[in-house]
Amino acid sequence: MERLLRDGAASRASLSRSTGLSKQTISEVMLVLAERGWVRESGIISGGVGRTAVRYAIDARAGFALGLDLGASTLRGVLSDISGTIVAEHELAADGRGGQLAVQARALKASLLKAADAPADRVQIATVATPGVMNPQGHLDLAPNLPGIRAVDLASQLRDALECQVIFENDVNAAALGEYWEAGENADNHFAFVSLGTGVGLGILIDGKLLRGSGLAAGEIGYLPLGGDPYAASSLDRGALESAIGAVGIKERYQLLSGDGAASMRDIFDRFNAGEAAARRTIEETARIAALVVLTITSVVDPDRVVFGGNIGARPELVALIDAMMPKVQRRPIRVEAGRLGPRATVLGATAISLGEMHNSLFSSLELPGRIGLPTLRQ
Amino acid sequence: MERLLRDGAASRASLSRSTGLSKQTISEVMLVLAERGWVRESGIISGGVGRTAVRYAIDARAGFALGLDLGASTLRGVLSDISGTIVAEHELAADGRGGQLAVQARALKASLLKAADAPADRVQIATVATPGVMNPQGHLDLAPNLPGIRAVDLASQLRDALECQVIFENDVNAAALGEYWEAGENADNHFAFVSLGTGVGLGILIDGKLLRGSGLAAGEIGYLPLGGDPYAASSLDRGALESAIGAVGIKERYQLLSGDGAASMRDIFDRFNAGEAAARRTIEETARIAALVVLTITSVVDPDRVVFGGNIGARPELVALIDAMMPKVQRRPIRVEAGRLGPRATVLGATAISLGEMHNSLFSSLELPGRIGLPTLRQ
DNA sequence: TCAATTGGTTCGTAAGCATGACGAATGAAA
DNA sequence: TTTCATTCGTCATGCTTACGAACCAATTGA
Numbered sequence: 146m147e148r149l150l151r152d153g154a155a156s157r158a159s160l161s162r163s164t165g166l167s168k169q170t171i172s173e174v175m176l177v178l179a180e181r182g183w184v185r186e187s188g189i190i191s192g193g194v195g196r197t198a199v200r201y202a203i204d205a206r207a208g209f210a211l212g213l214d215l216g217a218s219t220l221r222g223v224l225s226d227i228s229g230t231i232v233a234e235h236e237l238a239a240d241g242r243g244g245q246l247a248v249q250a251r252a253l254k255a256s257l258l259k260a261a262d263a264p265a266d267r268v269q270i271a272t273v274a275t276p277g278v279m280n281p282q283g284h285l286d287l288a289p290n291l292p293g294i295r296a297v298d299l300a301s302q303l304r305d306a307l308e309c310q311v312i313f314e315n316d317v318n319a320a321a322l323g324e325y326w327e328a329g330e331n332a333d334n335h336f337a338f339v340s341l342g343t344g345v346g347l348g349i350l351i352d353g354k355l356l357r358g359s360g361l362a363a364g365e366i367g368y369l370p371l372g373g374d375p376y377a378a379s380s381l382d383r384g385a386l387e388s389a390i391g392a393v394g395i396k397e398r399y400q401l402l403s404g405d406g407a408a409s410m411r412d413i414f415d416r417f418n419a420g421e422a423a424a425r426r427t428i429e430e431t432a433r434i435a436a437l438v439v440l441t442i443t444s445v446v447d448p449d450r451v452v453f454g455g456n457i458g459a460r461p462e463l464v465a466l467i468d469a470m471m472p473k474v475q476r477r478p479i480r481v482e483a484g485r486l487g488p489r490a491t492v493l494g495a496t497a498i499s500l501g502e503m504h505n506s507l508f509s510s511l512e513l514p515g516r517i518g519l520p521t522l523r524q
Numbered sequence: 525m526e527r528l529l530r531d532g533a534a535s536r537a538s539l540s541r542s543t544g545l546s547k548q549t550i551s552e553v554m555l556v557l558a559e560r561g562w563v564r565e566s567g568i569i570s571g572g573v574g575r576t577a578v579r580y581a582i583d584a585r586a587g588f589a590l591g592l593d594l595g596a597s598t599l600r601g602v603l604s605d606i607s608g609t610i611v612a613e614h615e616l617a618a619d620g621r622g623g624q625l626a627v628q629a630r631a632l633k634a635s636l637l638k639a640a641d642a643p644a645d646r647v648q649i650a651t652v653a654t655p656g657v658m659n660p661q662g663h664l665d666l667a668p669n670l671p672g673i674r675a676v677d678l679a680s681q682l683r684d685a686l687e688c689q690v691i692f693e694n695d696v697n698a699a700a701l702g703e704y705w706e707a708g709e710n711a712d713n714h715f716a717f718v719s720l721g722t723g724v725g726l727g728i729l730i731d732g733k734l735l736r737g738s739g740l741a742a743g744e745i746g747y748l749p750l751g752g753d754p755y756a757a758s759s760l761d762r763g764a765l766e767s768a769i770g771a772v773g774i775k776e777r778y779q780l781l782s783g784d785g786a787a788s789m790r791d792i793f794d795r796f797n798a799g800e801a802a803a804r805r806t807i808e809e810t811a812r813i814a815a816l817v818v819l820t821i822t823s824v825v826d827p828d829r830v831v832f833g834g835n836i837g838a839r840p841e842l843v844a845l846i847d848a849m850m851p852k853v854q855r856r857p858i859r860v861e862a863g864r865l866g867p868r869a870t871v872l873g874a875t876a877i878s879l880g881e882m883h884n885s886l887f888s889s890l891e892l893p894g895r896i897g898l899p900t901l902r903q
Numbered sequence: 904t905c906a907a908t909t910g911g912t913t914c915g916t917a918a919g920c921a922t923g924a925c926g927a928a929t930g931a932a933a
Numbered sequence: 934t935t936t937c938a939t940t941c942g943t944c945a946t947g948c949t950t951a952c953g954a955a956c957c958a959a960t961t962g963a
């Protein structure tokens with residue numbers, strides 16, 4: 146199944162060669178898998194010398210994986226079939242009231258199923274990406290942008306609403322996995338994703354696996370001692386780095402330089418591109434500090450690549466500045482790039498988690514410690 | 525074999541229960557293992573109700589693992605038997621000339637074998653911990669404390685001298701693993717080790733495995749933007765953090781404060797304990813910056829525990845200061861401790877690597893991705 | 904038309920492990 | 934002292950999984 150997921154349809158003979166199992170073992174296995182509905186014959190392979198081969202493919206509609214992104218203003222959902230092909234993608238404006246989330250999630254699932262014409266009972270697993278951390282009691286901690294969310298038992302509500310196994314993951318971690326997934330076969334297995342937006346966050350993949358840390362707090366970089374005095378009381382409160390290059394911090398800096406306190410993030414970038422001095426100095430200072438974040442990440446975990454995302458981090462002009470800054474602070478070259486998925490990274494990463502869990506629960510014997518890798522993203 | 529390594533000697537019936545394999549499967553396996561010399565009968569278990577059981581134990585002398593620590597001034601060696609018991613431990617003053625290293629390593633191995641009365645052909649694997657990084661050509665990079673070492677083909681020389689498979693590992697990584705091993709069964713699987721000495725370094729264990737990074741440069745924290753302006757030219761050269769709290773940096777700071785440029789590290793700590801103001805301010809500033817290192821580590825990888833080691837980092841008075849500093853920069857409590865192995869951490873970690881590799885090559889089928897954990901350290 | 908090549912099946916066999924019956928050895932209760 | 938429950942370990946047997954080899958099937962190209 147792993148071969149079929151990764152390399153697509155194939156004949157039994159070629160599967161025998163690529164797995165090392167004998168031909169008739171493969172034949173037997175495929176018979177069982179076909180009986181159970183996981184694979185089916187999908188035409189023939191001919192043209193070469195020798196007998197034509199019967200092609201077997203995974204029945205893409207044998208299972209579906211759901212990914213949701215619970216944003217402050219938007220609720221996004223993606224439905225993928227078992228082969229990793231996105232079959233439906235929707236978003237809707239989030240209702241601010243915490244209690245409405247589960248209702249909206251249920252509606253989103255229904256509309257995705259309808260769009261893909263998929264039966265509900267074929268959705269085994271859903272992953273919900275949230276800001277902050279889901280605590281063991283099922284409540285969401287550290288998510289100031291979702292006011293009132295702490296009070297509700299979100300885990301239970303969503304499990305009831307989605308009517309399947311539900312996994313929770315931090316939104317930045319999910320976005321990291323999304324960008325990793327998007328990179329496909331030749332993705333770097335050591336990968337870091339920095340999210341700059343309302344808050345700052347970091348997702349790290351080591352050997353293709355998310356690094357969560359002992360208290361699920363790996364990548365909570367808002368308190369990194371960069372861009373301000375870490376021993377100041379305000380740093381303990383808001384976080385030094387968060388104060389320096391979070392959206393609020395950037396706007397404050399722009400206000401200091403320009404006197405304009407009403408400018409939005411978009412205004413500041415527009416003025417930066419128009420060449421305004423205050424905006425230029427604001428963004429440059431942001432890049433200067435972000436470069437130190439990259440330096441910190443490379444010093445500690447040494448990834449192949451650092452990708453920026455989030456409302457602010459995805460801006461190519463900012464990433465270009467950061468990239469240009471790097472040789473001033475570190476000798477070893479490091480690839481600094483803007484994410485390719487934009488605001489979709491999180492929801493796609495959540496989908497990837499569902500998909501991976503589904504594959505492993507379906508096709509991997511539980512006793513074995515090995516895990517099946519993700520198939521190529523097809524969208 | 526894994527059960528026997530972890531839990532010690534046991535009867536076949538109890539192995540059957542703990543592994544889930546049937547009794548006679550265990551009997552068959554033990555027969556083969558006994559034939560090959562890996563296990564042997566070791567008395568009987570009686571006292572409970574029922575028939576007395578024949579006890580089987582791993583033959584501790586069936587294999588030995590060698591660990592070496594190539595320090596600037598000292599060459600340390602440890603020989604462990606297959607059960608994880610240290611059977612010999614020696615050290616000798618390192619000959620400064622690079623070419624002598626292999627000769628000394630060979631002599632060290634011979635003396636360890638003699639002390640343990642172990643046959644040479646039972647040593648399958650040696651791990652050599654070195655400063656810096658072993659490049660693919662077999663030469664040692666980034667090891668300024670071993671002058672002239674870059675020129676020699678150290679990997680080939682040591683392979684010839686030690687006459688067995690040789691693994692190379694960074695000394696700080698090895699020390700991290702050593703402290704982890706020492707902690708035994710209840711060790712935290714997410715663990716960070718900070719070495720403060722001539723240089724600064726970091727070793728990280730994620731899920732009990734060393735994090736090496738894409739270019740084997742994870743944990744090279746000398747360049748972290750702490751304790752100095754990272755955009756200064758000197759920081760690009762020496763590293764901002766290295767300049768601030770490396771041994772040279774600390775001495776420079778003490779000289780600035782006291783005017784005494786001849787004081788050794790030991791002098792400074794003696795004067796700190798005697799209450800001298802300049803020494804106190806020097807060490808406090810060191811702790812202030814080291815606390816930011818801890819903050820950086822927790823922000824990025826969120827370990828259970830941060831352990832300090834190295835000449836300077838192992839000083840309990842310094843670690844106490846760092847620990848006291850932590851609540852000022854981060855809300856989440858984190859355990860900050862001094863390592864328990866002192867200068868032996870690196871060589872013991874190297875031994876642990878050898879031991880782990882030996883177990884996995886002997887007892888684990890290569891196809892399976894699972895790895896056998898380390899047995900308890902017995903010394 | 905036929906050899907070469909590749910795909911796929913049939914059949915026999917071996918490895919590995921489980922099941923269940925049974926003998927051996929022991930402690931505790933009668 | 935005897936009996937019995939309990940535990941260790943072996944034996945005989947059978948099931949499952951996978952492989953190897955031979956063989957049949959279908960296609961290309963000389």
